[in-house]
Amino acid sequence: MATSLGLDEPPQPQTAAYRVLARKYRPQTFSELIGQDAMVRTLGNAIKRGRLAHAFLMTGVRGVGKTSTARLIAKALNCIGPDGQGGPTIDPCGLCEPCRAIAEGRHIDVIEMDAASHTGVDDVREIIEASRYAAVSARYKIYIVDEVHMLSKNAFNALLKTLEEPPAHVKFLFATTEVNKVPITVLSRCQRFDLRRIPAELLAEHFAEVCRKEGVSAEPEALMLVARAAEGSARDGLSILDQAIAHADLEGGGVSADAVRQMLGLSDRGAVRDLFALLLAGDGAGALQALRRQYDYGVDPLGVFRSLLETVHGVTLVKVGTAPDLAQPDEERAAYADWAAKLSFPALHRLWQLMLKGHEEVARASLPIEAAEMALLRVVHASTLPDPGELARRMAGEGGTAIQSHSASSSSKSSPSEPAAAPQPTAPAEFAGLVALLENEKQHALAERLKISGSVIRYAPPELVLSSTRPLPADFTRVLSEALRGATGQNWRVALEDTSGQPTLREQEKSEMEAERRAVLDSPLVKAAFDAFPDAELIDWKNGVAQ
Structure with a gap:
């Protein structure tokens, strides 16, 4: 007698389908x-x-x-x-x-x-x-x-x-x-x-509550890594958390930061800081070893450059003075503050451009790790080079010294009967006089730029230090040093420093005009005129007298 298919099979347990x-x-x-x-x-x-x-x-x-x-x-x-x-x-x-x-x-x-x-x-x-x-x-x-x-x-x-x-x-x-x-x-x-992107802090708190309800322990750093990887998306973050819980050690049952980094292919933040310090120190061999260590741990070279870009961005934000990230570890916050104090804005911008170019090269390279190493070496060597303004000043100084030496040797060979060389013009004692000298030399655009944006920190001819907090063109120091050499016959050192300076000439003029206008308005005669004619306006004055 035939039996129906599956009649003698033991009943299968009914399990509820898992919901992500x-x-x-x-x-x-x-x-x-x-x-x-x-x-x-x-x-x-x-x-x-x-x-x-x-x-x-x-x-x-x-x-x-x-x-x-x-x-x-x-x-x-x-x-x-x-x-x-x-x-x-x-x-x-x-x-x-x-x-x-x-x-x-x-x-x-x-x-x-x-x-x-x-x-x-x-x-x-x-x-x-x-x-x-x-x-x-x-x-x-x-x-x-x-x-x-x-x-x-x-x-x-x-x-x-x-x-x-x-x-x-x-x-x-x-x-x-x-x-x-x-x-x-x-x-x-x-x-x-x-609907806004959800901040990483809120996502991390939400994921912590989800882990509590699921009966899973998770390190706060691990949840913050998941939150940052989610990029403001709660659904993406929960999907990553689901994977992290499945990836966790069954015996320990917890979600660790190291496991999340390994799962996502993220760089260890401490290792990234060490790598960044080696790059700033110009240690090419050490930087390559640090990169290879992360690569051996399974970190994608592209992820390393992404982390380096985040580091440069974070240091720049600290230098600008933005509020600190509360989710940032104390050691990372201290390192960023130290680098922000040592690095200038031009150096940070140059680092950003170098890292960004390296990121693009690694992203499309057929040999990613080799491309990453070459890009890091470029950063190392670029970090030891002077900025373009300093390089121009060095070249100008070396060239000027050579010219002076040649002129000296030529003059020593000239006969006494030759006429004496024309005296070289000297630099004005005041910065305003220097601007006037440039105007006399038909350098009107340069003189106008100095009037508007030239905030002087130090004026000691042939040295001029201006504040970089005012808007100035990228090649301003080179152009100005060449113009001053032509106007005074001296090799000038023109530099920019990241600190505030004196008011510009234009600001000084406005202050003087405002003070003079206020003096005219406060004079008894003008006050009496305004009392008699309340709707009157002060249009012009000359020598302290209203016109």
Whole structure:
């Protein structure tokens, strides 16, 4: 007697399907929507005051909560409360039938459509036809259109009339990552919300709470690495965290920073700081060894350059004086402060350009590690070279010395009967006189630039030190030193320093004119004139007398 297939097999255990963290922890209330406080406050005020738009458009990068926000708005507008008597609220109960049905994606009056697979005018025509009929069981019939920018031009045009004057029972909720592709005619008919990237600190706190609920221990540094890798996206971060938990040691059961670095191919921040210090010290062999160590640990050479770029950027921000990053380790903050004190802005900008060029070369190289080594060596040798202004000054000094030596030898060979050489002009004792000398030499543009932006730190001919905090061209020191050599016959050292200097000549002129004007206005005669004629204006004066 034949038996049915599988009749004698033991029953198989039923296991629930695993839900990834990004789906499991999708926000169900506005309070769970992290990083979007401004939008939640605006929506809450609109609901309380009954000023509800007929169409909303959510835009932002992937994973910041656009579709989740659309579903939350649908729940907020259709919630009836646990007793069935509630109205629209920014805090939907999550217990009533509309809230539960919307959360489970089965509410008949909340229709979700993916515009990526429904791009044509016929798909939109179905929405237009269905929108004429009242909601079956909800307060509002709601259409959620994801990635709305992928609708065709004809589909957008077909939607315009209904979108501008929809039936009172219909609301449209659009979500898109590329709002620039949405026609302006559609944007003008929607209330727009720009969802911001979620700060890394908030993401790290959120991931810590998720780990607590999952019963998984995680190092704070590991969570911060995950948050930074997410680039402001909660969904991306939860996906990375899911992978990190699976990657964790089963015996320890925790998510460690080293494991996350290994999983993501990230450079160790301490190793990057050591490498950066070797580059600044000009230690080429040490830098190559440090790079190879990271490469042997599995770090992508491109990731090393990305970390070096972040380091240069971080040092520059410290030098500018921005607020410190609270998530930054103390040793990293101290190292950045030390480098910021030692490196000038031109040096930091040069390092940025060198690192950026190296990053581009490694990204397209067929031999990434070799390209990375060559790029690092270029940084090492460039760090030991003088900046272009200093190089020009050295060349000018060496050339001037050679010329002077040649002139001296020539003069020693000349006969006594030859006429004496014309005396060389001397440099003015004051900076203002130097500017006037340049004007006499027809260097009007250079003189005007010195008047406007020449903030003097030190003037001791033939040396001139100006403040680099004022806007000056990149080759200004070279051009000015050449012009001064031609005007005075001396080899000038023109330098820029990153500190404040004296007021410029133009600022001094304005101060003197303002002081003179104030003196005229304070004179008894002028005061009496203004008392007699209150609407009068002081247009001009001469020698302290109003004209």
